[in-house]
Amino acid sequence: MGNIIFSVLFRKRWAYDDTGLAELLEAAHTAPQVINPSFYFLIPTFVHYLGRFNFIPMKSMRMVQLAFEKLSGFSDVEISNHLMNNNSTLNPDEEQAHRHFADIFLSTADGKTSKGEQTYMTVNSLKGVVANLFLGGLDSTATVLTWLILLLLKYQDVQKKAREEVDAIIGRERSPTLTDRDQMSYVNAFIQETHRFVTASPHGSYHLVSQDTEYDGYFIPKGTHVVQNLWAIHHDEANFKDPFVFNPERFIDDEGAFTKSRLVVPYGTGKRICPGEVLAQRELFLFVATLLQKFDLQPPEGVSPDSISVEGVYNGAGIFVPDFKVRFMPLTNPST
Ligand code: HEM
Known part of the structure; x- marks a missing residue:
């Protein structure tokens, strides 16, 4: 994952x-691991006020x-x-296709729009x-990928169906590519x-209300910190039947096609939605398809998948995967 981000950036x-x-x-x-649930909700206060004096009294916050x-x-x-x-490459007219994020950012980072208005695009903000x-x-x-592995391990029938699709569309000879994605209903549904079942970032990040606002009959004064409860959206009976049951089929329609749900929002919503969504979705697809193609995922000898x-383990910032052991058994051909 580190190398993927490093190559996109530089x-x-x-x-x-x-x-x-x-x-x-x-x-x-x-940073996300040491946050203690009881103090998570105080983070904005720490950052906003105490951070200005470089005074962070708690060990976990100091580690962050x-x-x-x-x-x-x-x-x-x-x-x-x-x-x-x-x-030489910091030139906005340069061919964009072969350049990386930092170079493109820096070539336009004079802090001004074409109309001369002030922006946050400066060398300092790139840091x-x-x-x-x-x-x-x-x-x-990495957390969502580990969840995907755990769920394939636990639900062997899901693993089997997903692998059958990989075998049918990609086979075992060539590597999966992003062009395969549209044809792979079951893997997409999985x-x-x-994302729905786990909701690894259950409430995203804090947002500060920038002006007095009225929403759904509630008055929210300027300066209030708000978080969105993504986990609740994903586990509301009104949105999903049997929300605590893991069932990729809920996203497969009668024709066998994948249906993307606007109620599955693991990357947040609105203007501050996760900017890494497209990259993450691509990474997850390629990792999962490659794992299914190359390995049969099995629990240690003597351990039943049902057990x-x-x-998940909630630490106030994210929902992390419980400890588990998995055997990656190499696959050789479709009949293995
Ligand atoms: C499966 C993987 C990921 C999940 C589940 C996820 C989830 C989220 C969520 C829920 C938020 C908060 C959105 C909000 O508050 O409205 C967020 C923000 C953010 N994410 Fe992700 N994310 C993922 C991957 C990535 C990747 C790959 C990158 C960058 C390469 C990234 C960079 C960010 C940044 C910079 C923010 C803060 C955005 C802001 O405050 O405006 N994320 N992410």
Whole structure:
């Protein structure tokens, strides 16, 4: 996941044994993990007021701050190197297809629109954007991918159906590509049902109401912190029959086609919806299709799939996967 984001941002990859990569992954992993449920709802206050004085009294919040510092340090170095070595590519008229995010951002980052209005597109803000994309994109996608593996393990019938589709559409010889995605109703339904059933980011991030607002009969004063309850949308009987049952078929219509549900909103909603949604969906599809093509996922010897728990662990920020063991049994041909 780290290398995918690194290549989108800077068109670079780390070697797997690179210590810099290990440190960044640790930082991106630490921040969401150490948050304590009872204090999550105080975070805006910490960030808003205490953060200004660089005074963070709790150990877990201090660890989050250190993780941010590590990620900002990394983006500072990468952006400075890029500016030093690639002045020639910082040209807005350059062919866009082969350039990466940071280069395109920097080539237009003079802080002004074409009409001369002020924007946040500056070199300094790119540092924050890069750190945020790492923080937002690494653990969230890895967590959902681990959930997908756990659910394939637990629901062997789902795994079987999904693999049959992979075998029929892709086969075992070539690698899955994004052009296969539209033909793979069951795999798409499985991924959407996993997002609904799990809701790994159950309430997204905080938003600050920028003006006095009336919504659905409620008055919400300017300055209020609001969160959206995505988990509740996904588990409301009015939206989904038997919401606590894992059932990818709910998203397959009578003709066998996948139906995308506007009520499945794991990436949030509105203007501040997750900017990584398209990237994450592509990653998840390619990972799942490749796993199904290459491996049969089985529990350890003597463990029945029925006994495997799919009870998530909520830490106030996300719903994480319970510990589990899986055997990846290599597949060779469709009849295996
Ligand atoms: C399966 C994977 C992912 C899930 C479930 C997920 C979920 C979410 C959710 C629920 C939000 C909050 C939206 C809101 O408050 O309205 C969010 C925000 C965000 N996500 Fe993701 N995300 C995922 C992957 C990614 C990836 C791959 C990236 C970047 C490469 C990313 C970057 C961000 C950023 C920067 C924000 C903050 C946006 C803002 O505050 O305006 N996410 N994500």
